[in-house]
Amino acid sequence: xxxxxxxxxxxxxxxxxxxxxxxxxxxxxxxxxxxxxxxxxxxxxxxxxxxxxxxxxxxxxxxxxxxxxxxxxxxxxxxxxxxxxxxxxxxxxxxxxxxxxxxxxxxxxxxxxxxxxxxxxxxxxxxxxxxxxxxxxxxxxxxxxxxxxxxxxxxxxxxxxxxxxxxxxxxxxxxxxxxxxxxxxxxxxxxxxxxxxxxxxxxxxxxxxxxxxxxxxxxxxxxxxxxxxxxxxxxxxxxxxxxxxxxxxxxxxxxxxxxxxxxxxxxxxxxxxxxxxxxxxxxxxxxxxxxxxxxxxxxxxxxxxxxxxxxxxxxxxxxxxxxxxxxxxxxxxxxxxxxxxxxxxxxxxxxxxxxxxxxxxxxxxxxxxxxxxxxxxxxxxxxxxxxxxxxxxxxxxxxxxxxxxxxxxxxxxxxxxxxxxxxxxxxxxxxxxxxxxxxxxxxxxxxxxxxxxxxxxxxxxxxxxxxxxxxxxxxxxxxxxxxxxxxxxxxxxxxxxxxxxxxxxxxxxx
Numbered sequence: 084x085x086x087x088x089x090x091x092x093x094x095x096x097x098x099x100x101x102x103x104x105x106x107x108x109x110x111x112x113x114x115x116x117x118x119x120x121x122x123x124x125x126x127x128x129x130x131x132x133x134x135x136x137x138x139x140x141x142x143x144x145x146x147x148x149x150x151x152x153x154x155x156x157x158x159x160x161x162x163x164x165x166x167x168x169x170x171x172x173x174x175x176x177x178x179x180x181x182x183x184x185x186x187x188x189x190x191x192x193x194x195x196x197x198x199x200x201x202x203x204x205x206x207x208x209x210x211x212x213x214x215x216x217x218x219x220x221x222x223x224x225x226x227x228x229x230x231x232x233x234x235x236x237x238x239x240x241x242x243x244x245x246x247x248x249x250x251x252x253x254x255x256x257x258x259x260x261x262x263x264x265x266x267x268x269x270x271x272x273x274x275x276x277x278x279x280x281x282x283x284x285x286x287x288x289x290x291x292x293x294x295x296x297x298x299x300x301x302x303x304x305x306x307x308x309x310x311x312x313x314x315x316x317x318x319x320x321x322x323x324x325x326x327x328x329x330x331x332x333x334x335x336x337x338x339x340x341x342x343x344x345x346x347x348x349x350x351x352x353x354x355x356x357x358x359x360x361x362x363x364x365x366x367x368x369x370x371x372x373x374x375x376x377x378x379x380x381x382x383x384x385x386x387x388x389x390x391x392x393x394x395x396x397x398x399x400x401x402x403x404x405x406x407x408x409x410x411x412x413x414x415x416x417x418x419x420x421x422x423x424x425x426x427x428x429x430x431x432x433x434x435x436x437x438x439x440x441x442x443x444x445x446x447x448x449x450x451x452x453x454x455x456x457x458x459x460x461x462x463x464x465x466x467x468x469x470x471x472x473x474x475x476x477x478x479x480x481x482x483x484x485x486x487x488x489x490x491x492x493x494x495x496x497x498x499x500x501x502x503x504x505x506x507x508x509x510x511x512x513x514x515x516x517x518x519x520x521x522x523x524x525x526x527x528x529x530x531x532x533x534x535x536x537x538x539x540x541x542x543x544x545x546x547x548x549x550x551x552x553x554x555x556x557x558x559x560x561x562x563x564x565x566x567x568x569x570x571x572x573x574x575x576x577x578x579x580x581x582x583x584x585x586x587x588x589x590x591x592x593x
Contacts, residue, residue, distance in 0.1 A: 085328060085337045086304040087321065088280060089115050090124040091353065092141070093153055094318055095308035100546060100555045101357045102581050105137050110459075112141045114352050114425045115148065115309075118345040120321075122149040122304075124177065128167035129160040133580065135167050142171035149173040149215065156180045156205035165212040176209045178202075179219035179247075182226040182234060199234050203241045210242035217280065219247035224255045224263060232270045239273040245280050245304060250293055253286025253316060257296035264300035280304035283319045285311060290319040295327055298335055309353045310361050310368065322346045322367040322399070330394050347400035348425050355456050358544035358555050367399055408440075408450045417455075424452060426459055443540070443561075453533045454540055458559065469493065469576030470519075475568055477507040485510040489568060491518055508567050515571050523547040523578070530563050543570040547578060554578040 092108050092115075095101060103111065108125070115123050125141040126134045142150045150171035154160035156178050168174040180202045187193055193201070202218065209216045218238045220231060235246050248264060255263065264281070268274055281297040281304070283290040294305045311320030325341045332338060350368035354360055363370040373396040408420060414437050421428060421436070428436065439458050444450050470493045479485035487510035490499040502514025512525065527546040532539035541563040546553045556574025558566040 085298060085302075085339050086121040086278065086280075087325065087339050087341055088122040088124065088151075088282075088304050088306040089120040089308065089321060090282075090306055090318065091115070091308040091312065091321075092137070093124040093126050094282075094306075094314065095312040096126075097314045098312045098317065098359075099553050100359055101312050102555070102577065103356055104577070104580060105133070105140060107356045108137045109140060109144055110426060111309075111353065111356060112145055113427050114345070114349050116145050117342070117425055118349055119340050119342045120148055121340060122151055122175065124151040124153060124306075125168075126152060127154070128152040129154060129157075129163040135163060138164075138167035139170065142168045142174065146172055149175045151175040151177045151217070153177050153179070154209075156201050158205075158208060161205065161209055161212070165209075169212070173215070174213055175215040175217060176213050177217040177219065177247075178205050178209060179221045180205075181221040182231060183222035184227065185225065186222050195230055199237060202234060203237050206238055206241040206243050214244070216243045217245035217247055218243040219249055219280075219282070221249060222251040223248045224250045224260065225252070228263075228266055228270070231267060235267065235271045236273055239271075239277055243277060245278040246274065247280040247282055247304075247306065248297075248302075249282035249306075250284060250290075251282075253284035253290060255283070255289070255293050257289060257292045260293045261296040261300045264297045264302055268301045278303045280306055282306035284313065285316040285318060288316070290317070291323045291327065294319045294324050295335065298328070298337055309349050310359075310365070312353070312357070312359070320366070322350060326367050326394060326399065329398075343398050344400040345425070351456070352425060358557050373401065408455070409444050412440075412444070412450075420452070421455065421459065424455065428459075451533075469579060470572050472565075472568060472572055473497065475511070475565065477510065477564055479507050479510075487511040487514050487564075489514040489518065491572065507564050511564060511568050512571065515568065515575075519575055521549065521575070521578070523549045523575075526553060528567075530567065533559070541566045543567045545570045545574060547571070547574040549578060552578075554581065 092111060096103055112123055123145060125138040128135045128138045138152045150168050152164035152168050154164040154176060161176060164176045180198055181187060181191055187198055206216055206218055220226060223231060238246060248267060279302045281294055281302045283293040305324055307319040307321035307324055309321050311317040325339050325343060328335050328337055328339055329343060347368055361369055366372060408416060417437055417440055418433055436459055440450060443454060470491045473490040473492050475489045477485060477487040484503045485507045487502050487507055489511060498518050500514045500517040502510045502517060504510035504513050525545060526548040530541055530543045533542050540559055540561060543558045543566040545556050554574045554577045556570040556577060558569030558573060560566040
């Protein structure tokens with residue numbers, strides 16, 4: 084059985100525009116547990132107060148999966164990681180050290196022996212706290228194999244229980260990677276007593292292929308993310324590697340513990356949280372993955388689905404639900420549907436969502452699953468501390484400039500400004516620029532309906548850029564002007580929150 088190490092909350096979150104706040108991370112972690120992944124890498128505890136809190140809260144909330152915090156081979160990193168995960172039922176510390184000549188010379192400015200010494204000392208220090216230790220050889224695929232044999236052997240002797248061989252820069256070829264993992268297995272004493280993990284990036288589009296090649300070579304753990312999000316071109320896509328193992332068991336003779344019917348739900352939740360949509364032709368979870376337009380394909384599928392479908396839509400969670408929610412539905416029905424969708428709420432959170440649901444139900448005949456997700460994610464996306472919309476008004480007419488007045492508050496401070504522009508949204512953004520004055524630029528703006536019909540909710544997703552960093556904001560409302568204002572305010576709050584998180588300047592590494 085191949086272990087699935089999900090790093091959506093750590094490496095995935097490093098993808099530009101995919102940052103999550105605490106509530107969003109908790110909801111995603113709960114969905115990962117519902118999907119039955121073996122290991123959840125919850126974050127990099129030392130990187131900021133916010134990251135520490137997120138790892139700690141995930142560790143408290145998750146009961147079955149191992150909860151991991153990343154750390155460098157530095158005592159203060161390890162202390163923070165342990166403090167964050169020690170409350171978990173199954174805690175684990177994950178440390179990494181670069182082992183390639185280019186990284187050792189130019190980044191670490193250390194010799195092989197210095198890298199070896201620091202790594203072993205760090206593993207032993209971890210072991211004094213936690214029995215489960217993963218050691219990663221950063222940039223392993225550009226490292227010298229003789230050195231890898233030595234450092235991995237010593238890491239195992241020092242107490243590492245998992246050895247990770249990452250393709251950090253997505254450089255490897257599947258055949259090359261297969262031989263690489265096979266060589267390590269055949270030449271490293273003690274390797275048979277630990278898990279061999281692989282962490283592949285997708286710079287050349289081969290992260291999934293490389294991970295599967297590694298499984299054939301004897302790897303026992305695959306590190307991946309939902310929808311393949313991650314730094315640069317992303318990581319190995321969890322849904323693809325899981326379904327490849329299941330569908331082609333005849334080749335790999337390996338499976339995972341993942342409940343595959345939760346795959347689509349996980350993909351959609353992540354898209355809703357981050358506002359980053361996947362392409363329609365994305366394998367397994369794309370909108371077109373089980374769609375057939377060609378007449379030849381349609382004829383074949385109608386005759387026998389196996390003619391053009393190698394897995395069923397139901398196997399990844401594409402199921403219809405006939406429960407209709409409307410203005411006469413009660414709190415119990417809403418709670419039940421949210422739980423079916425994978426959301427766990429406190430009574431206080433449920434009450435807040437129920438109020439919004441009733442308001443929406445008064446405006447719409449039917450409230451769909453997408454509407455519910457928009458409501459709850461909109462609730463999660465709002466920072467507990469930050470700016471909040473108090474009121475706005477807008478006026479527009481043909482041939483004249485539009486005017487928008489916006490009032491916001493933060494704690495006891497109330498700010499009101501008038502903006503003008505070519506339309507009400509342009510005027511609203513002018514007003515918001517005057518309010519915040521943070522030197523930000525709007526670099527992306529998109530409005531789409533959550534469901535069909537003239538009463539559909541409008542979801543606005545936008546990105547603000549400051550000093551080369553992009554911050555995503557989301558807003559939901561029947562009124563697209565209001566949803567745009569809410570998205571802008573949400574992006575400002577996220578910018579403030581994540582700038583604070585990254586103030587320490589610690590790079591998360593491999």
